Structure formats: structure tokens, C-alpha cells
Amino acid sequence: MKLFRIIRLTFYAFFITGIAFAYYVYSESISKPLQNRTMKLEIPNGVGVSWLGNHLQKKGVIDSRYIFRAYTWLNKPDIKIKAGEYTLVDVIDIPELVEKVERGNVIQYAITLVEGHTFKNYLDQLKAQTQLSDELEGMSTAQIMRKLGAAGQHPEGLFAPQTYLYQAGDSDFDVLKQAYNRMQTVLEDAWANRNESIKLNTPYELLIMASIIEKETGAAHERPEISGVFNNRLTIGMKLQTDPTVIYGMGDKYKGNIRRRDLTTDTEYNTYTRYGLPPSPIAMPGEAAIFAAANPKTTDALYFVGKGDGTHYFSKTLKEHNNAVIKYQLGGKPRAFSSNKNN
Structure with a gap:
């Protein structure tokens, strides 16, 4: 009887020692820094703990898939692993890794859609993102707009310039839809908070005006004043006479220089030959340009001309404007030009 008791106590001692040793190995293993x-x-x-443990061991990140499974079984029995791409540089051990894949903290990529670019520029930029799947390939502009729920709309101006985040597996259309939805929100807000005296009748007209302001502005602080000039012109029924609209209407014919004959050749976007706004935006305006269009600065100016440093000289009269053109554009040498034909 005494021998049996000794054997039983010895067995318990070995058992407890074994459990303690196993727990020690387990604790050391799960807190051991990850490799690779x-x-x-x-x-x-669709993968689970078994696949992930095997994969991590094969890649040399962990020593034992069994320890990995044991940890999840004891601590995360209902874990759902999120698919995607992950970086491991910001996790130390198995518990941190498990937490990361459970939360789905995948690698985020960024694309910045720039103010003043066109819809074509945006499509080219999206196509160059190798991490995006190509859903737009082979789709016409009409098909893209229909898929966005904007059938029949011209795409120019309808996508908000901004930095957008995406992850591997997202498509170029997913990003484009984010930009479209963002623009709807910005435009709705700007229209709701507009100065009601502006000579614009719809949110879309506001977007058209904003696109012109975007293309005309070199210095951000001038946007409201440029908006004020164009609003004044609309108010008195004067042509907008803005070069960027002419350039947009020229399409591929534009080679970097705008000539006098380009200003006199009529297109639906030529604001030198036609009154009012062009039929669509000419670029993607940023939020600042949209809110400037909605809230123009009160000014007596009807003209402005580039000074060569990104800023403009604003004038109330045609005579003052012509003198500014001579000074800033013609090097002080008077000669005939579109608004000054007498020299």
C-alpha cells in the first residue's frame, strides 16, 4: 500500500512537472520574437488557423504551427482571419500577430488624385496602380457613368481630388466610386452654403465655375477674387473669356500654345466666342475652388492677367487691364492683342 502511494505521488510529481514544463515552453514560444x-x-x-499556422512556419516566421494553434485555441477559439496583405514589421510576437489578422489591419495603399486634372488623367493614374485590379479595362465612359449610377452624365468634374486609401484586391472602379461619392457630398455642402446672390442656377453650374477657377488659379488665396471677377461678368452679361475653356475645347489639337486664331475658332467650350458657362466642367476642381465659386469675393474687378509669378493683377476697366497686359505679358512693349487692337 505504501509502495502504491509512493508510485502515485511520483506520477503526480512527474505529471505536474510535465505540465509546468509544457506551460513554460508554451509561454516562451508565444512571446518569442517573430522571425522574417x-x-x-x-x-x-476563406483560410483558417491551420492554414495560417502552417504558412507562417513554412515562411520561417514562427518555429511551431502547433504552438500557434494552441494559442488561438486557448485565447481566440472563435477567431475569423481577415484576408489581405499584411506587414509584420510592427508586430513582435504571436499574440500581436493574431490580433492584427483578426482585426484586418491590412496594408493600405494611397493614390492622390490631383486638382485640375481631367477624367482621362485620373483613368491613366488608376491604371498605373499595380495593386488595383483592373475593372475599368474595356469600359467606355458611358458604361463607367452608368455603373456609378450617373447614366448620361459627362464625367469631367464629377470626381473629388483627394488622397484615397485602398488595399490589395480593391479595383480601380472602387477608388473612382469613392471619388464620385465624395464630390457629391462636397458639392451638396457648397451649394447649401452658397451666397445666394451668385449668378449660378444649379449645383452643376457651380461645379463648372469651380473647374474654371481651379484652372485659372496659380495662388490659392486668389480663388475667391477670381470667382468674383467671373461672377461680375455673368451678372452684366459679359463673356467669360477664359483661356482654359478654349484649351479644353481644342482637345488633342492643343500643343502647349494658344494662338489668336484659337480664341476666335468657335467651339462649345470657347468662352471668347460664346456667352455664359461652357456645357461641362473642364477639370476636377478641389474643395477650395468649389467653395470659392459658391462664395465669390465682392470686387469691382472685371479683368485679371497673370503677372508671371503665379499671381494676377486685377483691373476694373479695360484700359487698366490692357496696360497690365503690356506690363506683365509683353515686357512693357505695346502692341495689338485680343483686347487691345488699336496698337
């Missing part, structure tokens, strides 16, 4: 943390971890859809 510079690798990019790519987790496909």
Missing part, C-alpha cells in the same frame, strides 16, 4: 518580419504576409479568402 520583413516579409509581406498574404492571406487569401
